[in-house]
Amino acid sequence: MKRELRVIRDHGRQYIKDLRKQTVSDRFRGLPVISDMITPKEIESVSALCPVNAIDSKSGAIDLGRCAFCNECALLLPERIRFLNDYRIAANKREDLIIRPGRRDPLRLDESVVRKDVRSLFRKALKLRQVSAGGDNSCEMELAATGNVNFDFGRYGVEFVASPRHADGIVITGPITENMSRALELTYKAVPSPKIIILVGSDAISGGIFDGSPALNRSFLSDHKTDLYIPGNPAHPLTFINGVMDLLGL
Numbered sequence: 001m002k003r004e005l006r007v008i009r010d011h012g013r014q015y016i017k018d019l020r021k022q023t024v025s026d027r028f029r030g031l032p033v034i035s036d037m038i039t040p041k042e043i044e045s046v047s048a049l050c051p052v053n054a055i056d057s058k059s060g061a062i063d064l065g066r067c068a069f070c071n072e073c074a075l076l077l078p079e080r081i082r083f084l085n086d087y088r089i090a091a092n093k094r095e096d097l098i099i100r101p102g103r104r105d106p107l108r109l110d111e112s113v114v115r116k117d118v119r120s121l122f123r124k125a126l127k128l129r130q131v132s133a134g135g136d137n138s139c140e141m142e143l144a145a146t147g148n149v150n151f152d153f154g155r156y157g158v159e160f161v162a163s164p165r166h167a168d169g170i171v172i173t174g175p176i177t178e179n180m181s182r183a184l185e186l187t188y189k190a191v192p193s194p195k196i197i198i199l200v201g202s203d204a205i206s207g208g209i210f211d212g213s214p215a216l217n218r219s220f221l222s223d224h225k226t227d228l229y230i231p232g233n234p235a236h237p238l239t240f241i242n243g244v245m246d247l248l249g250l
């Protein structure tokens, strides 16, 4: 017994006490802030530089659903673009991921489009089946981390399960390749209704660097409504956790 107590004392508290207020390194790239002083010439140059076409060449807005968070734009124009370490960047409307010059507000879900059945049924327990639809295992690893001893998202009853029959929704990572499109549809159909869809990472949200590739088949997304978008490349566990907590009203 003494030995166990000594181990606990030496290890300290491993879990994050408050998943809402946990601070992360200043170097973490979360919500971007774009100065409204940015000029058309600067927008043109920074838009040409972006490797994933995430910056609109006219307005200068950054699409978080495409952004690879590589920081190249902020390095080119440090006076105009910077990334805050605010990891709460989930949205429930695709258009809300477009961050325009001059925007200062934090990114939050639009409560008016949150489904009532999601909160009444899943608030106390939400089981999710993860589908890697051509993913590179980066977002998948971050999602696995949400259940580890540090993040311990299971404390809210949110867990990943092996079978879609036991799930309340699916979490999609990867750009959705043709090879995975049928498996994705079958997995979704196997989840009992009502069910939710969560997209994690820029590949799942927009196709990322694979956008436009003939190897993709993203028709699933036009056939079914997405409930939550979690940006990142890969997405941070706290971005996923806080996005799901917002969706459930926790």
Ligand code: SF4
Pocket: 049, 050, 051, 052, 053, 054, 055, 062, 066, 067, 068, 069, 070, 071, 072, 073, 074
């Ligand atoms: S941080 Fe995002 S918007 Fe900026 S250059 Fe990289 S991918 Fe493009």
